[in-house]
Amino acid sequence: MVHIHDTHVLMVSLFYHGHINPMVRYAKLLTSRGIHVTIATTNHARDQILNGLAKQSDFIDFEFFDDGLDAELDREKNLGILLEEYLPRDGVKNLSNLIYALEGKEETLVHSMMQFKPILPIGPLVSPYMLNVGEALEGEEENDLCLDWLDKQGASSVIYIALGSISIMSQSETEALAMALESDSNRRFLWVRKEGENGWGGKTGELPKGFLENTKDRGLIVPWCRQDKVLMHPAIKCFLTHCGWNSTLETISAGVPVIAYPDWTDQPTNAKLLVDVFKVGVRMKKIKDGELGRDEIERCIVEVTTGQRALAMKEQATKWKVAAKKATSSGGSSNMNIENFINAIRGKFV
Structure with missing residues:
Protein backbone atom coordinates (compact mmCIF):
# COMPACT_ATOMS: atom_id res chain seq x y z
CA MET A 1 0.00 0.00 0.00
CA VAL A 2 1.36 3.38 -1.02
CA HIS A 3 0.82 6.24 1.44
CA ILE A 4 0.90 9.91 0.50
CA HIS A 5 2.66 11.40 3.48
CA ASP A 6 1.94 15.01 2.55
CA THR A 7 -1.79 14.45 3.23
CA HIS A 8 -2.52 14.01 6.92
CA VAL A 9 -6.04 13.96 8.41
CA LEU A 10 -6.66 14.56 12.12
CA MET A 11 -9.91 13.23 13.62
CA VAL A 12 -11.09 14.13 17.14
CA SER A 13 -13.67 12.08 19.01
CA LEU A 14 -15.35 11.52 22.36
CA PHE A 15 -14.12 8.31 23.96
CA TYR A 16 -17.44 6.42 23.73
CA HIS A 17 -17.60 3.36 21.47
CA GLY A 18 -20.50 4.82 19.52
CA HIS A 19 -18.28 7.75 18.48
CA ILE A 20 -14.91 6.07 18.08
CA ASN A 21 -15.98 2.96 16.16
CA PRO A 22 -17.46 4.72 13.08
CA MET A 23 -14.54 7.14 13.10
CA VAL A 24 -12.09 4.24 12.98
CA ARG A 25 -14.06 2.69 10.13
CA TYR A 26 -13.84 5.94 8.18
CA ALA A 27 -10.15 6.27 9.00
CA LYS A 28 -9.59 2.81 7.52
CA LEU A 29 -11.29 3.90 4.30
CA LEU A 30 -8.93 6.88 4.10
CA THR A 31 -5.77 4.92 4.89
CA SER A 32 -6.69 2.36 2.23
CA ARG A 33 -6.44 5.26 -0.23
CA GLY A 34 -3.03 6.42 0.95
CA ILE A 35 -4.05 9.07 3.49
CA HIS A 36 -2.20 9.36 6.79
CA VAL A 37 -4.76 9.46 9.64
CA THR A 38 -4.40 10.33 13.32
CA ILE A 39 -7.33 9.85 15.71
CA ALA A 40 -7.24 11.93 18.88
CA THR A 41 -9.39 11.36 21.94
CA THR A 42 -9.13 11.85 25.67
CA ASN A 43 -6.78 10.06 28.04
CA HIS A 44 -9.78 8.24 29.50
CA ALA A 45 -9.79 5.96 26.44
CA ARG A 46 -6.03 5.32 26.28
CA ASP A 47 -5.95 1.80 27.70
CA GLN A 48 -9.15 0.77 25.94
CA ILE A 49 -7.83 1.82 22.53
CA LEU A 50 -4.22 0.69 22.89
CA ASN A 51 -5.36 -2.76 24.04
CA GLY A 52 -8.07 -3.09 21.41
CA LEU A 53 -8.68 -0.86 18.40
CA ALA A 54 -5.06 0.16 17.93
CA LYS A 55 -4.06 -3.48 17.44
CA GLN A 56 -6.71 -3.86 14.73
CA SER A 57 -5.99 -0.59 12.91
CA ASP A 58 -2.78 -0.59 10.90
CA PHE A 59 -1.67 2.73 9.41
CA ILE A 60 -3.75 4.74 11.94
CA ASP A 61 -2.01 6.73 14.66
CA PHE A 62 -3.69 7.42 18.00
CA GLU A 63 -3.01 10.42 20.23
CA PHE A 64 -4.52 11.27 23.61
CA PHE A 65 -5.12 14.56 25.42
CA ASP A 66 -6.39 15.83 28.75
CA ASP A 67 -10.13 16.62 28.67
CA GLY A 68 -9.64 19.47 31.16
CA LEU A 69 -12.06 18.04 33.71
CA ASP A 70 -11.35 17.03 37.30
CA ALA A 71 -9.20 13.89 37.38
CA GLU A 72 -11.45 12.42 40.08
CA LEU A 73 -14.63 12.80 38.00
CA ASP A 74 -16.27 9.51 37.07
CA ARG A 75 -16.76 10.08 33.36
CA GLU A 76 -18.93 7.02 32.89
CA LYS A 77 -21.48 8.26 35.45
CA ASN A 78 -21.36 11.96 34.58
CA LEU A 79 -22.18 12.02 30.91
CA GLY A 80 -24.17 15.25 31.25
CA ILE A 81 -21.07 17.19 32.30
CA LEU A 82 -19.12 15.79 29.36
CA LEU A 83 -21.82 16.75 26.86
CA GLU A 84 -21.90 20.30 28.18
CA GLU A 85 -18.11 20.48 27.85
CA TYR A 86 -18.01 19.07 24.32
CA LEU A 87 -20.95 20.63 22.48
CA PRO A 88 -20.58 20.43 18.69
CA ARG A 89 -18.62 23.22 17.04
CA ASP A 90 -18.98 24.45 13.46
CA GLY A 91 -16.56 23.12 10.89
CA VAL A 92 -15.67 24.08 7.33
CA LYS A 93 -17.24 20.97 5.84
CA ASN A 94 -19.18 18.12 7.43
CA LEU A 95 -18.84 14.47 6.43
CA SER A 96 -22.17 12.92 7.32
CA ASN A 97 -22.65 9.27 8.19
CA LEU A 98 -25.71 9.13 5.93
CA ILE A 99 -26.73 6.98 3.00
CA TYR A 100 -27.31 9.13 -0.06
CA ALA A 101 -28.90 6.55 -2.36
CA LEU A 102 -32.13 5.72 -0.51
CA GLU A 103 -34.63 6.64 -3.23
CA GLY A 104 -34.36 10.36 -2.62
CA LYS A 105 -35.32 10.18 1.08
CA GLU A 106 -31.88 11.11 2.36
CA GLU A 107 -31.15 13.12 -0.78
CA THR A 108 -33.94 15.58 0.01
CA LEU A 109 -32.71 15.92 3.58
CA VAL A 110 -29.09 16.42 2.54
CA HIS A 111 -29.94 19.10 -0.01
CA SER A 112 -31.94 21.02 2.58
CA MET A 113 -29.07 20.81 5.07
CA MET A 114 -26.53 21.91 2.46
CA GLN A 115 -28.16 25.34 2.45
CA PHE A 116 -26.45 25.86 5.81
CA LYS A 117 -23.31 23.67 5.61
CA PRO A 118 -21.68 21.60 2.83
CA ILE A 119 -22.21 17.88 3.44
CA LEU A 120 -20.77 14.76 1.84
CA PRO A 121 -22.78 11.65 2.84
CA ILE A 122 -20.44 8.65 3.22
CA GLY A 123 -22.54 6.14 5.14
CA PRO A 124 -23.27 3.62 6.23
CA LEU A 125 -20.07 3.42 8.31
CA VAL A 126 -20.71 -0.12 9.49
CA SER A 127 -18.53 -3.20 9.69
CA PRO A 128 -17.40 -4.33 6.21
CA TYR A 129 -18.79 -7.73 7.20
CA MET A 130 -22.31 -6.27 7.06
CA LEU A 131 -21.77 -5.08 3.49
CA ASN A 132 -20.22 -8.37 2.39
CA VAL A 133 -16.95 -6.67 1.45
CA GLY A 134 -14.72 -8.06 4.19
CA GLU A 135 -14.42 -10.42 7.07
CA ALA A 136 -15.41 -9.71 10.67
CA LEU A 137 -13.10 -7.49 12.70
CA GLU A 138 -9.78 -8.93 13.72
CA LYS A 325 -24.70 -1.96 -0.08
CA LYS A 326 -25.06 -0.17 -3.40
CA ALA A 327 -24.08 3.19 -1.86
CA THR A 328 -20.76 1.81 -0.60
CA SER A 329 -19.91 -0.25 -3.69
CA SER A 330 -17.64 0.94 -6.47
CA GLY A 331 -19.41 3.81 -8.22
CA GLY A 332 -21.91 4.18 -5.39
CA SER A 333 -22.76 7.57 -3.91
CA SER A 334 -20.86 7.13 -0.63
CA ASN A 335 -17.83 5.66 -2.35
CA MET A 336 -17.70 8.57 -4.78
CA ASN A 337 -18.10 11.14 -1.99
CA ILE A 338 -15.11 9.67 -0.18
CA GLU A 339 -13.07 10.06 -3.36
CA ASN A 340 -14.33 13.65 -3.73
CA PHE A 341 -13.30 14.42 -0.16
CA ILE A 342 -9.81 13.02 -0.70
CA ASN A 343 -9.44 14.96 -3.93
CA ALA A 344 -10.63 18.11 -2.18
CA ILE A 345 -8.08 17.94 0.62
CA ARG A 346 -5.38 17.23 -1.95
CA GLY A 347 -6.53 20.23 -3.97
CA LYS A 348 -7.84 18.19 -6.89
CA PHE A 349 -11.57 18.67 -6.44
CA VAL A 350 -13.40 19.28 -9.73
Whole structure:
Protein backbone atom coordinates (compact mmCIF):
# COMPACT_ATOMS: atom_id res chain seq x y z
CA MET A 1 0.00 0.00 0.00
CA VAL A 2 1.36 3.38 -1.02
CA HIS A 3 0.82 6.24 1.44
CA ILE A 4 0.90 9.91 0.50
CA HIS A 5 2.66 11.40 3.48
CA ASP A 6 1.94 15.01 2.55
CA THR A 7 -1.79 14.45 3.23
CA HIS A 8 -2.52 14.01 6.92
CA VAL A 9 -6.04 13.96 8.41
CA LEU A 10 -6.66 14.56 12.12
CA MET A 11 -9.91 13.23 13.62
CA VAL A 12 -11.09 14.13 17.14
CA SER A 13 -13.67 12.08 19.01
CA LEU A 14 -15.35 11.52 22.36
CA PHE A 15 -14.12 8.31 23.96
CA TYR A 16 -17.44 6.42 23.73
CA HIS A 17 -17.60 3.36 21.47
CA GLY A 18 -20.50 4.82 19.52
CA HIS A 19 -18.28 7.75 18.48
CA ILE A 20 -14.91 6.07 18.08
CA ASN A 21 -15.98 2.96 16.16
CA PRO A 22 -17.46 4.72 13.08
CA MET A 23 -14.54 7.14 13.10
CA VAL A 24 -12.09 4.24 12.98
CA ARG A 25 -14.06 2.69 10.13
CA TYR A 26 -13.84 5.94 8.18
CA ALA A 27 -10.15 6.27 9.00
CA LYS A 28 -9.59 2.81 7.52
CA LEU A 29 -11.29 3.90 4.30
CA LEU A 30 -8.93 6.88 4.10
CA THR A 31 -5.77 4.92 4.89
CA SER A 32 -6.69 2.36 2.23
CA ARG A 33 -6.44 5.26 -0.23
CA GLY A 34 -3.03 6.42 0.95
CA ILE A 35 -4.05 9.07 3.49
CA HIS A 36 -2.20 9.36 6.79
CA VAL A 37 -4.76 9.46 9.64
CA THR A 38 -4.40 10.33 13.32
CA ILE A 39 -7.33 9.85 15.71
CA ALA A 40 -7.24 11.93 18.88
CA THR A 41 -9.39 11.36 21.94
CA THR A 42 -9.13 11.85 25.67
CA ASN A 43 -6.78 10.06 28.04
CA HIS A 44 -9.78 8.24 29.50
CA ALA A 45 -9.79 5.96 26.44
CA ARG A 46 -6.03 5.32 26.28
CA ASP A 47 -5.95 1.80 27.70
CA GLN A 48 -9.15 0.77 25.94
CA ILE A 49 -7.83 1.82 22.53
CA LEU A 50 -4.22 0.69 22.89
CA ASN A 51 -5.36 -2.76 24.04
CA GLY A 52 -8.07 -3.09 21.41
CA LEU A 53 -8.68 -0.86 18.40
CA ALA A 54 -5.06 0.16 17.93
CA LYS A 55 -4.06 -3.48 17.44
CA GLN A 56 -6.71 -3.86 14.73
CA SER A 57 -5.99 -0.59 12.91
CA ASP A 58 -2.78 -0.59 10.90
CA PHE A 59 -1.67 2.73 9.41
CA ILE A 60 -3.75 4.74 11.94
CA ASP A 61 -2.01 6.73 14.66
CA PHE A 62 -3.69 7.42 18.00
CA GLU A 63 -3.01 10.42 20.23
CA PHE A 64 -4.52 11.27 23.61
CA PHE A 65 -5.12 14.56 25.42
CA ASP A 66 -6.39 15.83 28.75
CA ASP A 67 -10.13 16.62 28.67
CA GLY A 68 -9.64 19.47 31.16
CA LEU A 69 -12.06 18.04 33.71
CA ASP A 70 -11.35 17.03 37.30
CA ALA A 71 -9.20 13.89 37.38
CA GLU A 72 -11.45 12.42 40.08
CA LEU A 73 -14.63 12.80 38.00
CA ASP A 74 -16.27 9.51 37.07
CA ARG A 75 -16.76 10.08 33.36
CA GLU A 76 -18.93 7.02 32.89
CA LYS A 77 -21.48 8.26 35.45
CA ASN A 78 -21.36 11.96 34.58
CA LEU A 79 -22.18 12.02 30.91
CA GLY A 80 -24.17 15.25 31.25
CA ILE A 81 -21.07 17.19 32.30
CA LEU A 82 -19.12 15.79 29.36
CA LEU A 83 -21.82 16.75 26.86
CA GLU A 84 -21.90 20.30 28.18
CA GLU A 85 -18.11 20.48 27.85
CA TYR A 86 -18.01 19.07 24.32
CA LEU A 87 -20.95 20.63 22.48
CA PRO A 88 -20.58 20.43 18.69
CA ARG A 89 -18.62 23.22 17.04
CA ASP A 90 -18.98 24.45 13.46
CA GLY A 91 -16.56 23.12 10.89
CA VAL A 92 -15.67 24.08 7.33
CA LYS A 93 -17.24 20.97 5.84
CA ASN A 94 -19.18 18.12 7.43
CA LEU A 95 -18.84 14.47 6.43
CA SER A 96 -22.17 12.92 7.32
CA ASN A 97 -22.65 9.27 8.19
CA LEU A 98 -25.71 9.13 5.93
CA ILE A 99 -26.73 6.98 3.00
CA TYR A 100 -27.31 9.13 -0.06
CA ALA A 101 -28.90 6.55 -2.36
CA LEU A 102 -32.13 5.72 -0.51
CA GLU A 103 -34.63 6.64 -3.23
CA GLY A 104 -34.36 10.36 -2.62
CA LYS A 105 -35.32 10.18 1.08
CA GLU A 106 -31.88 11.11 2.36
CA GLU A 107 -31.15 13.12 -0.78
CA THR A 108 -33.94 15.58 0.01
CA LEU A 109 -32.71 15.92 3.58
CA VAL A 110 -29.09 16.42 2.54
CA HIS A 111 -29.94 19.10 -0.01
CA SER A 112 -31.94 21.02 2.58
CA MET A 113 -29.07 20.81 5.07
CA MET A 114 -26.53 21.91 2.46
CA GLN A 115 -28.16 25.34 2.45
CA PHE A 116 -26.45 25.86 5.81
CA LYS A 117 -23.31 23.67 5.61
CA PRO A 118 -21.68 21.60 2.83
CA ILE A 119 -22.21 17.88 3.44
CA LEU A 120 -20.77 14.76 1.84
CA PRO A 121 -22.78 11.65 2.84
CA ILE A 122 -20.44 8.65 3.22
CA GLY A 123 -22.54 6.14 5.14
CA PRO A 124 -23.27 3.62 6.23
CA LEU A 125 -20.07 3.42 8.31
CA VAL A 126 -20.71 -0.12 9.49
CA SER A 127 -18.53 -3.20 9.69
CA PRO A 128 -17.40 -4.33 6.21
CA TYR A 129 -18.79 -7.73 7.20
CA MET A 130 -22.31 -6.27 7.06
CA LEU A 131 -21.77 -5.08 3.49
CA ASN A 132 -20.22 -8.37 2.39
CA VAL A 133 -16.95 -6.67 1.45
CA GLY A 134 -14.72 -8.06 4.19
CA GLU A 135 -14.42 -10.42 7.07
CA ALA A 136 -15.41 -9.71 10.67
CA LEU A 137 -13.10 -7.49 12.70
CA GLU A 138 -9.78 -8.93 13.72
CA GLY A 139 -9.37 -10.10 17.27
CA GLU A 140 -12.78 -11.76 17.49
CA GLU A 141 -12.74 -14.76 19.76
CA GLU A 142 -13.24 -18.08 18.02
CA ASN A 143 -16.06 -19.06 20.36
CA ASP A 144 -18.89 -16.56 20.64
CA LEU A 145 -21.64 -17.34 23.14
CA CYS A 146 -24.30 -15.31 21.31
CA LEU A 147 -23.55 -16.73 17.88
CA ASP A 148 -23.29 -20.27 19.20
CA TRP A 149 -26.71 -19.84 20.79
CA LEU A 150 -28.22 -18.29 17.66
CA ASP A 151 -26.90 -21.19 15.58
CA LYS A 152 -29.24 -23.46 17.57
CA GLN A 153 -32.34 -21.34 16.89
CA GLY A 154 -34.68 -21.51 13.91
CA ALA A 155 -34.58 -19.05 11.02
CA SER A 156 -36.24 -15.69 11.79
CA SER A 157 -37.26 -16.82 15.27
CA VAL A 158 -35.34 -14.53 17.67
CA ILE A 159 -36.16 -11.05 18.97
CA TYR A 160 -32.90 -9.16 19.47
CA ILE A 161 -33.05 -6.52 22.23
CA ALA A 162 -30.33 -3.91 22.77
CA LEU A 163 -30.74 -0.34 24.01
CA GLY A 164 -27.20 0.94 23.61
CA SER A 165 -24.61 1.87 26.22
CA ILE A 166 -26.47 4.80 27.80
CA SER A 167 -30.23 4.21 27.63
CA ILE A 168 -31.70 2.04 30.37
CA MET A 169 -35.07 0.60 31.31
CA SER A 170 -36.69 1.49 34.63
CA GLN A 171 -37.91 -1.16 37.03
CA SER A 172 -41.47 -1.08 35.69
CA GLU A 173 -40.30 -1.10 32.05
CA THR A 174 -37.96 -4.02 32.73
CA GLU A 175 -40.79 -5.97 34.33
CA ALA A 176 -43.14 -5.15 31.46
CA LEU A 177 -40.66 -6.34 28.83
CA ALA A 178 -39.84 -9.48 30.80
CA MET A 179 -43.53 -10.36 31.18
CA ALA A 180 -44.16 -9.75 27.48
CA LEU A 181 -41.30 -12.09 26.55
CA GLU A 182 -42.36 -14.72 29.09
CA SER A 183 -46.06 -14.68 28.17
CA ASP A 184 -45.62 -16.57 24.89
CA SER A 185 -43.65 -19.80 25.02
CA ASN A 186 -42.79 -19.39 21.32
CA ARG A 187 -40.96 -16.09 21.85
CA ARG A 188 -37.24 -16.60 21.63
CA PHE A 189 -34.99 -13.66 22.51
CA LEU A 190 -31.44 -12.41 22.82
CA TRP A 191 -31.32 -9.53 25.31
CA VAL A 192 -28.23 -7.36 25.75
CA ARG A 193 -28.67 -5.98 29.23
CA LYS A 194 -26.22 -4.02 31.36
CA GLU A 195 -26.45 -3.90 35.12
CA GLY A 196 -25.79 -0.78 37.17
CA GLU A 197 -26.14 2.92 36.40
CA ASN A 198 -25.93 4.89 33.19
CA GLY A 199 -24.23 8.24 32.57
CA TRP A 200 -27.12 10.15 34.17
CA GLY A 201 -27.27 8.18 37.41
CA GLY A 202 -30.27 6.09 36.33
CA LYS A 203 -30.28 2.47 37.47
CA THR A 204 -31.25 -0.53 35.38
CA GLY A 205 -34.37 -2.31 36.61
CA GLU A 206 -34.08 -5.80 38.07
CA LEU A 207 -35.55 -8.83 36.32
CA PRO A 208 -38.69 -10.33 37.89
CA LYS A 209 -38.22 -13.31 40.14
CA GLY A 210 -38.34 -16.57 38.23
CA PHE A 211 -37.93 -14.96 34.79
CA LEU A 212 -34.53 -16.46 34.03
CA GLU A 213 -35.61 -19.93 35.08
CA ASN A 214 -38.88 -19.76 33.15
CA THR A 215 -37.21 -18.65 29.91
CA LYS A 216 -33.87 -20.45 30.08
CA ASP A 217 -34.73 -22.76 27.17
CA ARG A 218 -35.63 -19.97 24.75
CA GLY A 219 -33.79 -16.85 25.87
CA LEU A 220 -30.26 -15.60 26.39
CA ILE A 221 -29.23 -12.49 28.36
CA VAL A 222 -25.72 -11.10 27.93
CA PRO A 223 -23.95 -7.83 28.89
CA TRP A 224 -22.48 -7.35 25.40
CA CYS A 225 -22.46 -8.89 21.93
CA ARG A 226 -21.03 -8.34 18.46
CA GLN A 227 -24.06 -6.50 17.10
CA ASP A 228 -22.98 -6.63 13.47
CA LYS A 229 -22.67 -10.41 13.59
CA VAL A 230 -25.91 -10.82 15.52
CA LEU A 231 -27.99 -8.65 13.17
CA MET A 232 -26.65 -10.53 10.14
CA HIS A 233 -27.51 -13.93 11.65
CA PRO A 234 -30.45 -15.70 9.90
CA ALA A 235 -32.07 -16.49 13.27
CA ILE A 236 -32.87 -12.81 13.94
CA LYS A 237 -36.50 -11.83 13.31
CA CYS A 238 -36.52 -8.23 14.55
CA PHE A 239 -34.53 -5.71 16.58
CA LEU A 240 -35.92 -3.88 19.63
CA THR A 241 -33.66 -0.83 19.59
CA HIS A 242 -33.18 2.60 21.14
CA CYS A 243 -32.54 3.89 17.60
CA GLY A 244 -29.07 5.29 18.17
CA TRP A 245 -27.56 6.28 14.83
CA ASN A 246 -25.06 3.41 14.72
CA SER A 247 -27.80 0.88 15.49
CA THR A 248 -30.04 2.55 12.92
CA LEU A 249 -27.42 2.17 10.19
CA GLU A 250 -26.64 -1.39 11.23
CA THR A 251 -30.25 -2.57 11.16
CA ILE A 252 -30.71 -0.95 7.73
CA SER A 253 -27.54 -2.62 6.46
CA ALA A 254 -28.69 -5.99 7.84
CA GLY A 255 -32.24 -5.71 6.51
CA VAL A 256 -33.83 -6.37 9.91
CA PRO A 257 -37.24 -4.88 10.91
CA VAL A 258 -37.35 -2.88 14.13
CA ILE A 259 -39.35 -2.23 17.25
CA ALA A 260 -38.31 1.33 17.98
CA TYR A 261 -38.02 2.61 21.55
CA PRO A 262 -36.13 5.92 21.32
CA ASP A 263 -35.08 7.88 24.39
CA TRP A 264 -33.28 11.18 23.68
CA THR A 265 -31.14 13.37 21.36
CA ASP A 266 -31.36 12.07 17.78
CA GLN A 267 -33.14 8.83 18.68
CA PRO A 268 -36.76 10.03 18.21
CA THR A 269 -35.82 11.43 14.78
CA ASN A 270 -34.10 8.18 13.85
CA ALA A 271 -37.15 6.21 15.00
CA LYS A 272 -39.43 8.35 12.81
CA LEU A 273 -37.09 7.73 9.87
CA LEU A 274 -37.22 3.95 10.38
CA VAL A 275 -40.95 3.69 11.08
CA ASP A 276 -42.65 6.46 9.09
CA VAL A 277 -40.23 6.99 6.19
CA PHE A 278 -38.50 3.67 5.59
CA LYS A 279 -41.51 1.71 6.97
CA VAL A 280 -39.40 -1.07 8.46
CA GLY A 281 -41.00 -1.33 11.89
CA VAL A 282 -43.21 0.02 14.64
CA ARG A 283 -42.67 2.41 17.51
CA MET A 284 -43.50 1.59 21.11
CA LYS A 285 -45.38 4.32 22.94
CA LYS A 286 -45.28 5.09 26.64
CA ILE A 287 -48.50 5.24 28.62
CA LYS A 288 -49.76 8.33 30.44
CA ASP A 289 -47.40 8.15 33.42
CA GLY A 290 -44.40 8.04 31.11
CA GLU A 291 -43.73 4.33 31.50
CA LEU A 292 -43.91 1.49 29.00
CA GLY A 293 -46.66 -1.08 29.47
CA ARG A 294 -46.67 -4.81 28.80
CA ASP A 295 -49.66 -4.60 26.44
CA GLU A 296 -47.86 -2.06 24.26
CA ILE A 297 -44.75 -4.24 24.05
CA GLU A 298 -46.80 -7.28 23.11
CA ARG A 299 -48.69 -5.27 20.48
CA CYS A 300 -45.45 -4.23 18.81
CA ILE A 301 -43.90 -7.69 18.96
CA VAL A 302 -46.94 -9.23 17.32
CA GLU A 303 -47.17 -6.53 14.66
CA VAL A 304 -43.55 -6.95 13.57
CA THR A 305 -43.35 -10.75 13.82
CA THR A 306 -46.75 -12.12 12.78
CA GLY A 307 -49.01 -9.12 12.11
CA GLN A 308 -50.61 -8.17 8.81
CA ARG A 309 -47.79 -5.73 8.00
CA ALA A 310 -44.92 -8.01 9.09
CA LEU A 311 -44.14 -9.26 5.57
CA ALA A 312 -44.28 -5.76 4.10
CA MET A 313 -41.86 -4.49 6.78
CA LYS A 314 -39.42 -7.28 5.98
CA GLU A 315 -39.63 -6.53 2.26
CA GLN A 316 -38.94 -2.86 2.92
CA ALA A 317 -36.00 -3.73 5.18
CA THR A 318 -34.54 -5.95 2.46
CA LYS A 319 -34.87 -3.12 -0.06
CA TRP A 320 -32.93 -0.68 2.14
CA LYS A 321 -30.28 -3.34 2.75
CA VAL A 322 -29.67 -3.50 -0.99
CA ALA A 323 -29.55 0.30 -1.20
CA ALA A 324 -26.99 0.52 1.63
CA LYS A 325 -24.70 -1.96 -0.08
CA LYS A 326 -25.06 -0.17 -3.40
CA ALA A 327 -24.08 3.19 -1.86
CA THR A 328 -20.76 1.81 -0.60
CA SER A 329 -19.91 -0.25 -3.69
CA SER A 330 -17.64 0.94 -6.47
CA GLY A 331 -19.41 3.81 -8.22
CA GLY A 332 -21.91 4.18 -5.39
CA SER A 333 -22.76 7.57 -3.91
CA SER A 334 -20.86 7.13 -0.63
CA ASN A 335 -17.83 5.66 -2.35
CA MET A 336 -17.70 8.57 -4.78
CA ASN A 337 -18.10 11.14 -1.99
CA ILE A 338 -15.11 9.67 -0.18
CA GLU A 339 -13.07 10.06 -3.36
CA ASN A 340 -14.33 13.65 -3.73
CA PHE A 341 -13.30 14.42 -0.16
CA ILE A 342 -9.81 13.02 -0.70
CA ASN A 343 -9.44 14.96 -3.93
CA ALA A 344 -10.63 18.11 -2.18
CA ILE A 345 -8.08 17.94 0.62
CA ARG A 346 -5.38 17.23 -1.95
CA GLY A 347 -6.53 20.23 -3.97
CA LYS A 348 -7.84 18.19 -6.89
CA PHE A 349 -11.57 18.67 -6.44
CA VAL A 350 -13.40 19.28 -9.73
